[in-house]
Amino acid sequence: MEKLLAKVDRRIKKLGDELQQLYTEHPDATIGEITFQNLLSGMRGMKSLICNTSFVDPYRGLFISGLEVPDFEHKTPEEIFFLLVTGTLPSKSELEELSSELKKRSKVPEYVWKMLRSLPKTIHPMTMFSLGILAMEGESVFKKKYEEGLHKDEYWKYTLEDSLNLIAKLPSLAAGIYRILFMNGDIIDSDQQLDLAGNLTQRLGFNRHNQGFEELNRLYLVLHCDHEGGNVSAFTSRVVNSALSNIYYAASAGLNGLAGPLHGLANQECLHFITNIHDTLGNKPSVDEIRKYVMKTLDDGKVIPGYGHAVLRVTDPRFTAFMKFGDKHCPESPYLQTVKKLYEVVPDILKTYKGGKVSNPWPNVDAISGSLLYHYGMTHYEYYTVMFGISRVLGFCAQNTIARGLHQPIIRPKSVTNSWLKEHLESQ
Numbered sequence: 226m227e228k229l230l231a232k233v234d235r236r237i238k239k240l241g242d243e244l245q246q247l248y249t250e251h252p253d254a255t256i257g258e259i260t261f262q263n264l265l266s267g268m269r270g271m272k273s274l275i276c277n278t279s280f281v282d283p284y285r286g287l288f289i290s291g292l293e294v295p296d297f298e299h300k301t302p303e304e305i306f307f308l309l310v311t312g313t314l315p316s317k318s319e320l321e322e323l324s325s326e327l328k329k330r331s332k333v334p335e336y337v338w339k340m341l342r343s344l345p346k347t348i349h350p351m352t353m354f355s356l357g358i359l360a361m362e363g364e365s366v367f368k369k370k371y372e373e374g375l376h377k378d379e380y381w382k383y384t385l386e387d388s389l390n391l392i393a394k395l396p397s398l399a400a401g402i403y404r405i406l407f408m409n410g411d412i413i414d415s416d417q418q419l420d421l422a423g424n425l426t427q428r429l430g431f432n433r434h435n436q437g438f439e440e441l442n443r444l445y446l447v448l449h450c451d452h453e454g455g456n457v458s459a460f461t462s463r464v465v466n467s468a469l470s471n472i473y474y475a476a477s478a479g480l481n482g483l484a485g486p487l488h489g490l491a492n493q494e495c496l497h498f499i500t501n502i503h504d505t506l507g508n509k510p511s512v513d514e515i516r517k518y519v520m521k522t523l524d525d526g527k528v529i530p531g532y533g534h535a536v537l538r539v540t541d542p543r544f545t546a547f548m549k550f551g552d553k554h555c556p557e558s559p560y561l562q563t564v565k566k567l568y569e570v571v572p573d574i575l576k577t578y579k580g581g582k583v584s585n586p587w588p589n590v591d592a593i594s595g596s597l598l599y600h601y602g603m604t605h606y607e608y609y610t611v612m613f614g615i616s617r618v619l620g621f622c623a624q625n626t627i628a629r630g631l632h633q634p635i636i637r638p639k640s641v642t643n644s645w646l647k648e649h650l651e652s653q
């Protein structure tokens with residue numbers, strides 16, 4: 226752990242020094258203004274957080290420390306976590322150290338399996354995932370150290386310690402949930418030599434050498450890792466951790482946000498959408514038939530899942546990365562074909578829908594990701610958001626480690642009432 230600790234330490238000091246210097250030079254600077262519109266639109270676009278793990282450019286998508294999606298899409302989740310938290314890709318020895326730490330910490334406590342097995346089979350896998358993480362909260366080293374009287378300067382170290390303990394267990398926990406809900410319930414042990422993605426594939430019970438399924442899982446765990454600080458799941462996790470609730474509380478809370486259909490659950494919704502199209506129109510619907518189906522969906526007052534984004538204004542580069550994978554490994558898949566036909570018709574429809582009100586008519590990552598899992602036989606699409614979640618926890622952990630290192634305070638914006646607003650606006 227020494228190499229990782231030393232690098233994170235250096236990064237926190239550098240970021241802290243930069244902020245301090247900027248603040249000294251511009252103590253009264255204004256970053257932006259808050260409009261009435263901001264209050265009505267979920268604070269969209271309001272710059273009110275500092276997050277250095279990643280950045281989303283509306284026209285180029287996700288950046289992690291200067292690298293954009295094509296630069297890192299072939300990395301492993303381990304490398305990506307290292308990049309998120311330290312700002313650089315690991316050297317060979319740094320990667321070996323991190324991988325071996327994760328392997329040592331991967332065992333999920335027995336009480337978690339007992340608790341998960343006692344739940345009704347009708348439960349959503351995301352609920353189990355969030356509960357499984359929450360149930361391990363008692364394992365928090367941060368919490369124990371805090372109770373003993375931890376110095377503020379050390380908060381980040383134990384947030385990172387908890388993060389590694391948690392990340393290491395995610396493939397096992399997530400795969401166990403899949404097996405309890407959809408298979409015979411046996412928990413499969415993993416080969417100690419495998420990385421996070423290999424581990425997940427093996428524990429799910431899939432053939433690791435099935436023409437790219439493990440590669441797909443690796444890509445999945447990389448592409449969903451982080452999307453700057455203001456999205457529902459990351460922001461929730463940041464708010465919770467800002468109260469010094471440990472990373473288990475924070476990750477579980479963030480995942481509860483990810484479980485919403487306008488956020489991470491959109492990948493499940495997309496597969497459901499495509500399955501409904503195939504049930505209604507057959508496995509090879511024409512572009513015209515799809516266009517009519519989309520129009521009808523909108524007329525029924527529903528959103529088109531996988532399209533639109535709060536920040537992006539182009540096709541999500543993560544969508545493009547998955548498309549490249551699909552074109553290479555399963556170009557004939559009827560699910561991928563329908564994803565492509567939707568891509569042909571939906572943007573043009575959304576551009577004029579509601580008088581052009583849709584800010585971004587282009588697909589996001591959720592428009593395609595599930596279709597690839599489906600192709601490989603993972604047909605229980607309720608599970609897809611769990612796959613998203615395993616990856617997103619990497620971002621939660623990195624963001625909160627850095628936030629604790631920078632001594633960022635408890636997050637507490639001010640809310641106002643209608644009468645305050647009335648008085649304020651009328652006095653202007």
Ligand code: FCX
Nearest residue numbers: 487488489491528529530531532533534535583584585589
């Ligand atoms: N289908 C139909 N209507 C849509 C739409 C879509 N895909 N996307 C946006 N709109 C509508 C909104 O519902 C809103 O209508 P309203 O004013 O009548 O309520 C209007 O267009 C303006 O919203 P807009 O500014 O474009 O989008 P927001 O920033 O408010 O919301 C999300 C962004 C992503 C929530 C929205 O585009 C959406 O609901 N998309 C479908 C769900 C989805 O794919 N979510 C995943 C997003 C992301 F990738 C992730 O978090 O995982």
